[in-house]
Amino acid sequence: MGPMSFLQWLFEDESSKPGKDEADRMPESTHEEYVLFLTYMRQGRRRFQTAGSTIHQEFAAWLKHHRRRVPATAHQADEVTA
Numbered sequence: 001m002g003p004m005s006f007l008q009w010l011f012e013d014e015s016s017k018p019g020k021d022e023a024d025r026m027p028e029s030t031h032e033e034y035v036l037f038l039t040y041m042r043q044g045r046r047r048f049q050t051a052g053s054t055i056h057q058e059f060a061a062w063l064k065h066h067r068r069r070v071p072a073t074a075h076q077a078d079e080v081t082a
Contacts, residue, residue, distance in 0.1 A: 027059065027060045027063050029059075029063055033063060033066065036066065037059055037062055037063070037066075040062060046058065048061040048062045048065065
């Protein structure tokens with residue numbers, strides 16, 4: 001890889017870099033949602049854990065489920081103030 005191609009790679013959009021699967025990207029969340037996820041992890045009954053999945057994937061699945069249960073305005077208001 002020459003110096004110019006390295007610089008192009010370095011400053012290109014993160015989404016086009018190799019190794020960044022959509023499933024491995026951390027979803028946008030609030031501090032409160034993250035604390036709730038940590039509480040879920042400590043309980044030991046991890047319903048969203050699947051064989052071969054990453055913590056990021058489990059967090060994304062948990063967050064999707066959590067946001068369906070909680071009214072949308074609750075997490076949107078937290079994102080504005082965060």
